[in-house]
Amino acid sequence: MTDKLIIFDTTLRDGEQSPGASMTREEKLRIARQLERLKVDVIEAGFAASSNGDFEAVKAIADTIKDSTICSLARANDRDIGRAAEALKGANAWRIHTFIATSALHMEKKLRMTPEQVLEQAKQSVRFARNLTSDVEFSPEDGYRSDVDYLCRVLEAVIAEGATTINVPDTVGYAIPELYGNFIRTLRERIPNSDKAVWSVHCHNDLGMAVANSLAGVKIGGARQVECTINGLGERAGNTSLEEVVMAVRTRRDHFNLETRIDASQIVPASRLVSQTTGFVVQPNKAVVGANAFAHASGIHQDGVLKARDTYEIMRAEDVGWAANKIVLGKLSGRNAFKQRLQELGIDLDSEAIVNTAFARFKELADRKSEIFDEDIIALVGDESVTP
Numbered sequence: 331m332t333d334k335l336i337i338f339d340t341t342l343r344d345g346e347q348s349p350g351a352s353m354t355r356e357e358k359l360r361i362a363r364q365l366e367r368l369k370v371d372v373i374e375a376g377f378a379a380s381s382n383g384d385f386e387a388v389k390a391i392a393d394t395i396k397d398s399t400i401c402s403l404a405r406a407n408d409r410d411i412g413r414a415a416e417a418l419k420g421a422n423a424w425r426i427h428t429f430i431a432t433s434a435l436h437m438e439k440k441l442r443m444t445p446e447q448v449l450e451q452a453k454q455s456v457r458f459a460r461n462l463t464s465d466v467e468f469s470p471e472d473g474y475r476s477d478v479d480y481l482c483r484v485l486e487a488v489i490a491e492g493a494t495t496i497n498v499p500d501t502v503g504y505a506i507p508e509l510y511g512n513f514i515r516t517l518r519e520r521i522p523n524s525d526k527a528v529w530s531v532h533c534h535n536d537l538g539m540a541v542a543n544s545l546a547g548v549k550i551g552g553a554r555q556v557e558c559t560i561n562g563l564g565e566r567a568g569n570t571s572l573e574e575v576v577m578a579v580r581t582r583r584d585h586f587n588l589e590t591r592i593d594a595s596q597i598v599p600a601s602r603l604v605s606q607t608t609g610f611v612v613q614p615n616k617a618v619v620g621a622n623a624f625a626h627a628s629g630i631h632q633d634g635v636l637k638a639r640d641t642y643e644i645m646r647a648e649d650v651g652w653a654a655n656k657i658v659l660g661k662l663s664g665r666n667a668f669k670q671r672l673q674e675l676g677i678d679l680d681s682e683a684i685v686n687t688a689f690a691r692f693k694e695l696a697d698r699k700s701e702i703f704d705e706d707i708i709a710l711v712g713d714e715s716v717t718p
């Protein structure tokens with residue numbers, strides 16, 4: 331049987347924590363509409379208690395979006411949780427996501443609290459949130475660097491208080507896939523009431539492994555929710571990238587045997603919108619949404635793709651919202667790709683000899699110019715010197 335994988339998008343909360351990525355209420359609402367079209371299950375719309383602006387943004391999203399659960403982050407205290415509920419209450423479905431740090435380092439140096447105090451505060455805040463909504467997520471911040479015995483105590487206690495989702499953050503991107511996967515599995519195996527909650531992964535990308543860690547948390551650990559952002563936007567090196575997780579699970583369904591609700595054709599529009607709104611340019615070689623993700627420049631690859639696309643493509647550009655794949659003409663291109671482009675441009679050269687001459691001129695030009703555009707080809711074949 332195929333299990334469902336819940337996609338929890340935090341572009342508007344953790345993504346916005348990226349320096350320089352802050353968004354206005356209207357910008358957030360526009361992105362939330364696109365996330366709804368993308369069919370994400372949960373939209374973390376912001377951190378309602380953090381500012382009046384964020385409260386208003388969470389409220390506007392909660393009042394507008396109908397087809398996704400809307401969530402607000404809240405520290406583990408009554409004021410934050412109350413503010414989150416106040417902002418969210420107009421939504422069709424809403425969730426409070428409360429958190430407190432559980433690593434020795436964070437408890438001692440940042441919170442200046444003892445482990446017993448943190449445990450009590452975690453329990454009390456989940457209890458308080460559960461009086462306001464039946465959908466409560468709890469995150470032990472810096473969970474991956476926490477002592478596993480202590481973490482088991484905290485998580486067992488918050489599940490007993492009614493937390494319905496347990497999210498295990500790798501807050502500083504310190505995890506390694508196999509270790510993170512085993513960590514989630516250990517927690518689920520050791521906590522007696524673990525099956526009362528959905529397990530969730532939340533990974534940061536400091537070592538470039540956020541997607542791999544999340545997928546290990548799913549495959550090895552049995553997590554059934556992934557927290558992620560469009561384009562991997564997020565603090566420092568970012569968060570797990572939504573498009574990579576979704577397409578990995580879809581393309582390697584043979585391995586994961588999981589399904590998401592995501593409408594993949596909305597991925598590229600979502601990526602463009604987030605990039606334009608935040609001003610964060612997507613690197614050209616970024617998986618799935620980079621400008622070169624479906625572009626072929628080498629002659630051998632172009633020839634292969636023109637004969638059968640799956641020779642060098644494991645996904646279809648059109649399936650994720652690109653108009654088409656791209657054959658980029660340049661010095662590495664072969665005669666086949668050149669001829670194909672002539673055909674697409676409606677240029678019918680009289681004989682193979684003329685094609686050969688035009689191709690030789692194309693190669694000369696390509697040595698001087700890194701990419702040959704359609705206009706270059708039209709100019710090149712329009713020149714009478716092509717004729718032998």
Ligand code: KIV
Nearest residue numbers: 429469471472499501
């Ligand atoms: O990275 C993190 O620990 C977080 C939590 C607040 C969930 O974003």
Ligand code: ZN
Nearest residue numbers: 344499501532
């Ligand atoms: Zn985070």
